[in-house]
Amino acid sequence: METTAIKTRGNAAKEAERAVVISEALQDAIVERRLPPGMKLVEAEIGSLFDVSRTIVRTALQELSFLGLVRIERNRGAFVAKPSPEEARQIFDARRLVEPGITMDAIKQASNDDLAHLRKHLQHENEAMSQRGLSARRMEIRASGDFHLLLASIAGNLIVQRFMSELIARSCLVIALYGQSGASSCGHDDHVEIVDAIAARDAARAVALTQHHIDHLEADLNYRSSDDIELRQALSL
Amino acid sequence: METTAIKTRGNAAKEAERAVVISEALQDAIVERRLPPGMKLVEAEIGSLFDVSRTIVRTALQELSFLGLVRIERNRGAFVAKPSPEEARQIFDARRLVEPGITMDAIKQASNDDLAHLRKHLQHENEAMSQRGLSARRMEIRASGDFHLLLASIAGNLIVQRFMSELIARSCLVIALYGQSGASSCGHDDHVEIVDAIAARDAARAVALTQHHIDHLEADLNYRSSDDIELRQALSL
DNA sequence: ACAGGCAAAATTGTATGCAATCTCTATTCA
DNA sequence: TGAATAGAGATTGCATACAATTTTGCCTGT
Numbered sequence: 001m002e003t004t005a006i007k008t009r010g011n012a013a014k015e016a017e018r019a020v021v022i023s024e025a026l027q028d029a030i031v032e033r034r035l036p037p038g039m040k041l042v043e044a045e046i047g048s049l050f051d052v053s054r055t056i057v058r059t060a061l062q063e064l065s066f067l068g069l070v071r072i073e074r075n076r077g078a079f080v081a082k083p084s085p086e087e088a089r090q091i092f093d094a095r096r097l098v099e100p101g102i103t104m105d106a107i108k109q110a111s112n113d114d115l116a117h118l119r120k121h122l123q124h125e126n127e128a129m130s131q132r133g134l135s136a137r138r139m140e141i142r143a144s145g146d147f148h149l150l151l152a153s154i155a156g157n158l159i160v161q162r163f164m165s166e167l168i169a170r171s172c173l174v175i176a177l178y179g180q181s182g183a184s185s186c187g188h189d190d191h192v193e194i195v196d197a198i199a200a201r202d203a204a205r206a207v208a209l210t211q212h213h214i215d216h217l218e219a220d221l222n223y224r225s226s227d228d229i230e231l232r233q234a235l236s237l
Numbered sequence: 238m239e240t241t242a243i244k245t246r247g248n249a250a251k252e253a254e255r256a257v258v259i260s261e262a263l264q265d266a267i268v269e270r271r272l273p274p275g276m277k278l279v280e281a282e283i284g285s286l287f288d289v290s291r292t293i294v295r296t297a298l299q300e301l302s303f304l305g306l307v308r309i310e311r312n313r314g315a316f317v318a319k320p321s322p323e324e325a326r327q328i329f330d331a332r333r334l335v336e337p338g339i340t341m342d343a344i345k346q347a348s349n350d351d352l353a354h355l356r357k358h359l360q361h362e363n364e365a366m367s368q369r370g371l372s373a374r375r376m377e378i379r380a381s382g383d384f385h386l387l388l389a390s391i392a393g394n395l396i397v398q399r400f401m402s403e404l405i406a407r408s409c410l411v412i413a414l415y416g417q418s419g420a421s422s423c424g425h426d427d428h429v430e431i432v433d434a435i436a437a438r439d440a441a442r443a444v445a446l447t448q449h450h451i452d453h454l455e456a457d458l459n460y461r462s463s464d465d466i467e468l469r470q471a472l473s474l
Numbered sequence: 475a476c477a478g479g480c481a482a483a484a485t486t487g488t489a490t491g492c493a494a495t496c497t498c499t500a501t502t503c504a
Numbered sequence: 505t506g507a508a509t510a511g512a513g514a515t516t517g518c519a520t521a522c523a524a525t526t527t528t529g530c531c532t533g534t
Contacts, residue, residue: 094396097338159331290489
């Protein structure tokens with residue numbers, strides 16, 4: 001197969017497909033709200049920014065459109081997704097459908113190392129929350145979602161994990177659009193309690209807390225008409 | 238194409254993006270096992286078949302790779318996915334995680350029309366099962382998966398529905414690879430019982446039957462080493 | 475002033491060309 | 505005979521060119 005073992009290792013670094021790099025950079029920017037919902041994403045612009053041709057940018061944007069983070073309109077281009085209230089409800093309904101199961105699996109699978117990771121993550125969330133400033137707020141949003149992803153990774157099913165990635169990313173968008181309390185208010189305390197219940201292997205409690213947590217998140221939303229949103233977005237910048 | 242005002246109306250039909258048409262054609266072929274797991278999919282070949290450039294074929298193949306139906310290897314090309322035993326297990330675990338919730342939502346949402354659709358679908362499955370021949374077998378595979386998709390569509394959450402589409406399609410691949418009983422044996426009787434339970438609004442029973450059904454499906458699998466599979470594929474054609 | 479429409483600019487959709495990489499065959503050497 | 509290898513052919517990765525479409529700004533007539 002290969003002629004030198006070293007070459008193979010060298011490839012591993014290069015393997016980082018350029019389209020994936022771009023798609024992840026965009027996803028980060030969208031989730032952290034640096035790119036607001038509805039914003040136009042021009043192929044050539046992104047291309048020159050990352051120094052690649054539109055071909056690559058195109059595949060990155062398609063990937064994001066599969067994840068529901070970007071909407072592609074024929075002959076008009078790509079835009080950061082702007083979930084409708086109905087879509088938003090469905091996203092949270094989907095989370096209610098999936099996350100209790102993930103929590104239960106996590107309880108079954110969690111090793112001591114996993115629990116340590118969870119605790120470390122909670123601390124991380126805490127730090128982000130205590131700090132001020134825009135960048136700290138972004139860290140907080142990101143960390144809050146990462147908690148759920150960490151749980152999914154502990155549950156140990158790659159397919160479910162990928163599904164949760166999508167749901168979390170889209171949740172961030174929804175919260176950006178419809179969240180009321182200035183803080184992302186992702187209820188850090190809820191997370192602490194959930195980890196405690198998991199550590200105690202108390203499945204019933206952990207599941208109940210998980211459901212409660214999702215209700216909590218959705219309760220902070222205000223599904224205004226999307227025209228209002230347009231304005232809000234325009235005026236806030 | 239068309240030149241006049243009629244064109245505009247025609248567009249709605251034309252809107253069917255060419256990449257999507259191709260990707261759906263391929264998905265059908267994969268799910269119905271006309272394209273066996275592991276088969277190489279050459280871009281130029283597909284392109285000339287549908288009379289489009291490789292560009293379009295490429296996006297279709299990427300779409301399928303996001304769905305897990307196609308594996309793309311850098312510089313080597315696209316192949317019909319060949320799920321490992323571990324992947325197969327995760328697919329069914331994911332179904333166990335999601336489908337009970339779908340069944341419950343379906344019970345909540347199902348109108349009389351929906352129930353009629355379900356009954357009609359059962360009849361359709363029955364017909365496919367009673368017929369002989371390769372094409373009938375394909376119909377059976379397809380119909381058997383469609384039952385679960387129909388249930389998901391009744392549950393009424395587009396996001397969950399999309400997720401189920403992926404799981405069902407991948408399940409078909411897994412069954413093609415590891416199924417033992419010549420018949421796709423998707424337990425048509427199970428489906429009948431599930432519909433009965435839904436019609437009776439008996440949530441506990443419907444959920445139990447759903448879980449049982451998935452266990453049933455997976456019990457018919459034999460996770461051989463993938464080398465054996467290679468042989469089986471080679472000899473069966 | 476303003477609605478309507480035309481033309482230029484910007485942007486996307488698709489095909490194609492070229493370089494890089496892989497695959498397979500045939501040939502050579504042990 | 506069999507393993508190693510070189511090289512031709514096939515295939516993919518990416519950039520770019522061109523056509524189709526949309527958007528923008530200007531102009532004109534009312």
